[in-house]
Amino acid sequence: MISALLVDDEPLAREALADLLSSDPEISIIGQASNAIEALQMINGLHPDVVFLDIQMPRVSGLELVSMLNMDDAPYIVFVTAYDEYAIRAFEDNAFDYLLKPVEPSRLQKTLARLKKNYQQPPSLNPLASADLQLIPCYLQNRIRLIKIDDVEFAFSDLSGVHVMSEEGTSHTQLTLKTLESKTPLLHCHRQYLININAIREIQLLENGLAEIITQHGHKVPVSRRYLKMLKDRFGLQ
Amino acid sequence: MQLILSLLQQMSVFFVIAYLFSKTPIFKPLVNISIQFPHKVVIYLVFSSFCIMGTYFGLEIHDAIANTRAVGAVLGGLLGGPLVGFFVGLTGGLHRYSLGGFTDLACAISTTIEGLFAGLVHFYLLNKHRKIDTLFTPYIAFLTTLVAEIAQMVVILIVAKPFSEAWSLVKLIAPPMILANSAGAALFMNIIRDQKTMYEKFSQAFSAKALKIAERTVGILATGFNEENSARIAQIIYEETGVGAVAITDCEKILAFIGHGDDHHLPGTPISSTMTFKAIQHNQVIFADGVEVPYRCSIQAQCGLGSVVVIPLQGDNEQVIGTIKLYEPKHKLFVNINRTLGEGIARLISNQILSGLHEQQKRLLIQAELKLIQAQINPHFLFNALNTISAIIRKQPEEARELLLHLSRFFRKNLKRDCESATLEDEIDHVHSYLKIEHARFADRLTVKIDIPEQLNSIQVPTFTLQPIVENAIKHGIAHCLEAGEIIISGTRQDSLLVLSVEDNAGLYENKPRSDGLGMGIVDKRIKARYGNRYGLEVQCQPNQWTRITITLPIEESGDD
Numbered sequence: 001m002i003s004a005l006l007v008d009d010e011p012l013a014r015e016a017l018a019d020l021l022s023s024d025p026e027i028s029i030i031g032q033a034s035n036a037i038e039a040l041q042m043i044n045g046l047h048p049d050v051v052f053l054d055i056q057m058p059r060v061s062g063l064e065l066v067s068m069l070n071m072d073d074a075p076y077i078v079f080v081t082a083y084d085e086y087a088i089r090a091f092e093d094n095a096f097d098y099l100l101k102p103v104e105p106s107r108l109q110k111t112l113a114r115l116k117k118n119y120q121q122p123p124s125l126n127p128l129a130s131a132d133l134q135l136i137p138c139y140l141q142n143r144i145r146l147i148k149i150d151d152v153e154f155a156f157s158d159l160s161g162v163h164v165m166s167e168e169g170t171s172h173t174q175l176t177l178k179t180l181e182s183k184t185p186l187l188h189c190h191r192q193y194l195i196n197i198n199a200i201r202e203i204q205l206l207e208n209g210l211a212e213i214i215t216q217h218g219h220k221v222p223v224s225r226r227y228l229k230m231l232k233d234r235f236g237l238q
Numbered sequence: 239m240q241l242i243l244s245l246l247q248q249m250s251v252f253f254v255i256a257y258l259f260s261k262t263p264i265f266k267p268l269v270n271i272s273i274q275f276p277h278k279v280v281i282y283l284v285f286s287s288f289c290i291m292g293t294y295f296g297l298e299i300h301d302a303i304a305n306t307r308a309v310g311a312v313l314g315g316l317l318g319g320p321l322v323g324f325f326v327g328l329t330g331g332l333h334r335y336s337l338g339g340f341t342d343l344a345c346a347i348s349t350t351i352e353g354l355f356a357g358l359v360h361f362y363l364l365n366k367h368r369k370i371d372t373l374f375t376p377y378i379a380f381l382t383t384l385v386a387e388i389a390q391m392v393v394i395l396i397v398a399k400p401f402s403e404a405w406s407l408v409k410l411i412a413p414p415m416i417l418a419n420s421a422g423a424a425l426f427m428n429i430i431r432d433q434k435t436m437y438e439k440f441s442q443a444f445s446a447k448a449l450k451i452a453e454r455t456v457g458i459l460a461t462g463f464n465e466e467n468s469a470r471i472a473q474i475i476y477e478e479t480g481v482g483a484v485a486i487t488d489c490e491k492i493l494a495f496i497g498h499g500d501d502h503h504l505p506g507t508p509i510s511s512t513m514t515f516k517a518i519q520h521n522q523v524i525f526a527d528g529v530e531v532p533y534r535c536s537i538q539a540q541c542g543l544g545s546v547v548v549i550p551l552q553g554d555n556e557q558v559i560g561t562i563k564l565y566e567p568k569h570k571l572f573v574n575i576n577r578t579l580g581e582g583i584a585r586l587i588s589n590q591i592l593s594g595l596h597e598q599q600k601r602l603l604i605q606a607e608l609k610l611i612q613a614q615i616n617p618h619f620l621f622n623a624l625n626t627i628s629a630i631i632r633k634q635p636e637e638a639r640e641l642l643l644h645l646s647r648f649f650r651k652n653l654k655r656d657c658e659s660a661t662l663e664d665e666i667d668h669v670h671s672y673l674k675i676e677h678a679r680f681a682d683r684l685t686v687k688i689d690i691p692e693q694l695n696s697i698q699v700p701t702f703t704l705q706p707i708v709e710n711a712i713k714h715g716i717a718h719c720l721e722a723g724e725i726i727i728s729g730t731r732q733d734s735l736l737v738l739s740v741e742d743n744a745g746l747y748e749n750k751p752r753s754d755g756l757g758m759g760i761v762d763k764r765i766k767a768r769y770g771n772r773y774g775l776e777v778q779c780q781p782n783q784w785t786r787i788t789i790t791l792p793i794e795e796s797g798d799d
Contacts, residue, residue: 009717010622011681016629035720058718082621101621102628144720 002119003030005046007039007062008054008080013101017052017080020108026116036060037137037144040068040174043075049119050076050096059146060137066095067133070179076123078111096123133183136164138171145171149184153199153215157192165219189213189223189231203231241297241304241411245418248295249306249425252288256426259284260433282322282329285314289330289349293337302341304411307334308390308419311349312383313426315356316373323360327353341407344397348390355389356382374431376424383423387416448582451478455586459594463559465505468493475564475583482543483565486551486587489518489558498567502538510536517548518558524548525577528568544568547577549584553592562587604767607760619675619709626679637678644674658768662729662736663695665704669727672705676712683723684716690729690738697736697793700764706757707740707775707787715744715785736793741786747779758787765791 004027008014014032021027030046033039035057043051055062066077079098096118097111135146147166155164157177163170177194180186186194195213203223204212211223211231223231288310296305307330315323330353331346359382363369372378391412398404454474458467468486472494476484483497487509495503509515513533517524526533528545535541543565553559564580623645631638648671666688673686686708708727716723719742729738762775769792779785 009683010626010629010679012626012629012679015633016625019632037720056717058720082625083618101625 001028002026002050002115003028003046003048005030005039005042005048005051005075006032007034007036007051007057007065008032009034009057010054013054013080017103020103020105021052024112027112035144036062036065036068037174039065040137043069044174044176047073048075050078050115052078052080052099055079055081059144060135064133067183068137068175068179070176072178074123076115076119078115132185133175133180136173136175136180136184138164138173140168140171147171149186149196150198152184152186152196153217153219154189154196154213154221155180155186155194156190156221165215167217187231187234189221189227191224193221195221197234241299242414242418244297245304245306245414246421248292248297249309249418249422251295252291252306252309252422253425253429255291256288256429260429278318278322281314281318282325285310285318285322285326286329288313289326290333293330293334299407299411302339302407302411303334303337303345304415306415306419306422307345307349308352308383308387308415309422309426311353312356312379312386312419312423313430315353315358316360316379316382316427317430318357319360319364320354320357323353323355323357324350325353327351340403341394341398344394344404345390347397348393351389351393352386355386374427374434376427376431379427380420380424383420384416387412387419391416444579447478448579448586451475451583452586454478455590457590459587459590460597462594462598463488463493463591465493469496469505471587472496475562479564479579479583481564482567482570483563485563485565486560487514487563488560493560497565498542499535499538499565502535502541511548512536513546513548514561514563517550517561521550521552521556521558523550523577523581528566542567544570547580549580551584551591552588553595559588559591600767604760604764607763618713622679623675626675630678641675641678644671647671648675658700659698660701661695662690662697662699665699665701666690666695666727668705669708672709680712680716680723683719684712685722685724686727687724688727690727691731694729694731694736697731699736699738699791700761700768703761703765703789703791704738704740706761707789710758711740711742711744711785711787715742715746718746719744731793734793736791738789738791739786740789741784743784745779745781745783745785747777747785761789765789 004021006014006017006021006029008017011034014034018029018032021029030048031042033042037060039051039053042048053062053065057065060068062079062081066074069075076096079095080101080103081098082101097114099107099111133149135148136152138145138147145168147164147168151166153165155162155173155177157163160172162173162175162177162180164173177192180194181188184194186196189195195215199215199217200213201216201218202214204214206212209225209228211228213221213223215221289307290310292305292307292310293303296303296307311323311327311330314326318326327350331349334349335342335346359378360373363373363378391408394408395401395404398407451474455471458470461467472484472486473496475481476496481497483495483499483503485492485496485503486494489509491508492503492505494505513524513526516522525531525547526545533543533545535543544567546563546565548561548563550558551560551562562580562584623641627638627641627645630641648668651668651671669688677684677686704727708725711725712723716725721743724743726741727738728741729736731737758775765774773790773792776788776790777785778788
């Protein structure tokens with residue numbers, strides 16, 4: 001069985017694709033998402049084998065969503081779009097395939113056939129390394145907010161997941177620290193913390209080679225021995 | 239007594255020269271107080287030469303010269319100011335000095351003082367009291383000269399040696415010289431003042447005429463440079479200038495002819511005058527005054543017109559687009575001034591034609607852009623609509639059919655709306671057709687409320703006023719909204735204004751040119767072009783909260799409401 005996630009902001013479009021896919025016994029649709037943020041949550045939670053992903057979606061496009069994925073366990077991506085054929089071609093390397101809406105059944109068959117042949121191996125996506133994230137999708141008091149990287153002071157992970165600290169307080173995000181580290185200028189200062197260099201007001205050196213960062217807004221962020229050296233190097237300190 | 243008479247005699251010669259001189263253009267700077275350097279130089283040269291002439295015409299008495307030099311020095315100072323006065327006096331003085339005699343030095347000094355003194359009077363009246371009119375009164379010239387001449391006598395008594403001789407000279411020449419010079423300066427000033435008044439009256443009448451023509455012809459050519467509009471312009475020029483006849487031509491034919499000879503100079507007939515062709519070809523003013531350059535009507539030998547000035551009309555890049563011709567009948571001489579006036583009128587009309595052309599081009603451009611909106615039902619909309627229909631066609635064929643009908647209705651409306659305006663009801667209907675499709679596509683992500691009172695339904699609005707704005711609100715607002723989107727379309731009447739507003743709850747408006755932003759820009763442009771800059775679109779945005787587009791239109795009373 002191949003598990004599939006359908007992502008499209010238009011319900012009728014999802015429905016139409018679901019209809020087409022349901023005729024294939026080897027495909028099981030494990031979820032549908034109406035925007036990229038929901039989709040990110042589902043991908044991280046459900047680990048589908050393949051994601052049928054619309055490109056034109058509110059706030060965060062399908063292309064941007066791909067750049068937010070962990071490359072280690074990313075699913076196969078099949079872009080589905082009504083237009084922007086050229087835009088997809090530019091991203092062909094990052095997608096397994098692309099389909100044009102309205103989806104023709106015969107064309108979909110080809111995609112599925114290829115998929116069945118490949119899905120056992122992890123997808124060989126070229127990471128969208130160049131596509132740095134400008135915005136971090138977050139949940140803030142039941143609202144979805146897109147926080148600008150520059151506004152983030154630091155990010156950290158705990159048992160409940162990954163959080164980012166900005167002027168507005170702590171918000172939960174679906175992105176992993178790893179993704180944040182590779183796609184944003186945030187730096188590790190602790191195994192569980194990423195710091196925005198520009199948000200540092202001071203670094204207090206503690207005993208045992210530990211330290212603590214005080215941010216512009218007065219938050220304290222721990223610095224572990226291992227990362228302190230890297231931070232010092234970064235600032236050209238001994 | 240003898241002396242007074244002869245001094246007055248030389249003064250007469252002076253006046254003849256001055257009078258003739260006053261008819262030349264060099265005289266012009268004299269009648270206006272000017273601070274321009276070249277004008278000061280002219281004043282200096284003119285009055286220095288009067289000074290020198292005054293000395294030459296003088297009578298030799300007792301090894302001295304009874305003269306009218308003071309007139310030049312005083313007037314130079316009065317009209318040119320202290321500096322000019324000083325130099326005029328100095329020049330006159332040095333010249334006198336070069337002629338020798340026992341009063342040479344005294345005269346040189348006194349003439350310089352006279353010029354300087356008059357200059358100070360000029361400075362005092364003008365800079366301290368701003369009494370420019372007083373400056374030009376003969377009375378001031380008289381008094382100034384009187385004082386100056388008395389001063390001169392005093393200087394002679396002090397400087398010239400021996401004193402006894404100076405004393406007997408002064409006794410002899412003082413009364414006649416003081417009197418003759420003062421009277422001369424006063425009369426001279428009178429000539430200048432008359433000339434000044436004449437110039438002023440003349441330019442007043444002239445400007446008034448030109449202004450009147452400008453005022454009456456404004457906007458006539460906005461609808462094009464054609465026979466009808468040209469006839470109206472020609473009529474106005476004919477009435478205002480009082481010339482014998484006025485003609486306007488384009489480069490091939492007569493567009494209008496008003497006045498003497500309109501029985502055979504017929505609008506619509508080709509140009510036959512060689513002078514007109516010459517004016518067009520060389521882009522220059524052709525002037526046939528009927529005296530030096532003969533004028534003969536090219537159509538009829540017994541035509542009553544005797545002189546003409548042909549002035550080219552210029553369009554873009556000074557290209558000739560026609561001519562304007564002012565005629566006078568044979569029994570009337572062509573006044574030279576008509577030529578200047580004619581040139582002014584030609585420039586005025588050229589500008590009006592040009593701005594008319596621009597108006598027309600602007601209108602054409604907007605029409606073309608409108609066509610573009612019609613043709614440019616954007617492919618994305620079409621794709622999305624087709625996808626939506628294809629998505630539901632199997633499960634809900636009835637609904638799919640209905641959507642297709644709405645789509646075709648929307649398209650038909652788009653293509654058929656070639657007229658400029660429609661009723662507001664019609665416009666709302668068009669929005670409805672559009673929304674049907676978008677509703678199906680966005681489902682519960684889109685809610686639209688339309689709140690426009692029915693009484694407003696019959697108001698005429700430009701076509702494509704509302705739908706492009708609603709489309710924008712969806713395309714750039716709701717479609718990017720993660721939460722449920724809402725659009726509120728409302729309309730109110732505020733006195734003679736119709737105010738429509740389209741508000742979305744996305745608040746994603748960005749004030750930057752979009753490649754597909756044609757919709758909103760053109761709606762605004764069309765409204766402004768049609769009703770003026772007070773009307774049109776206004777955008778307000780509270781980021782991430784709402785965007786509101788307000789459309790303000792005048793309500794054109796059609797009489798039936």
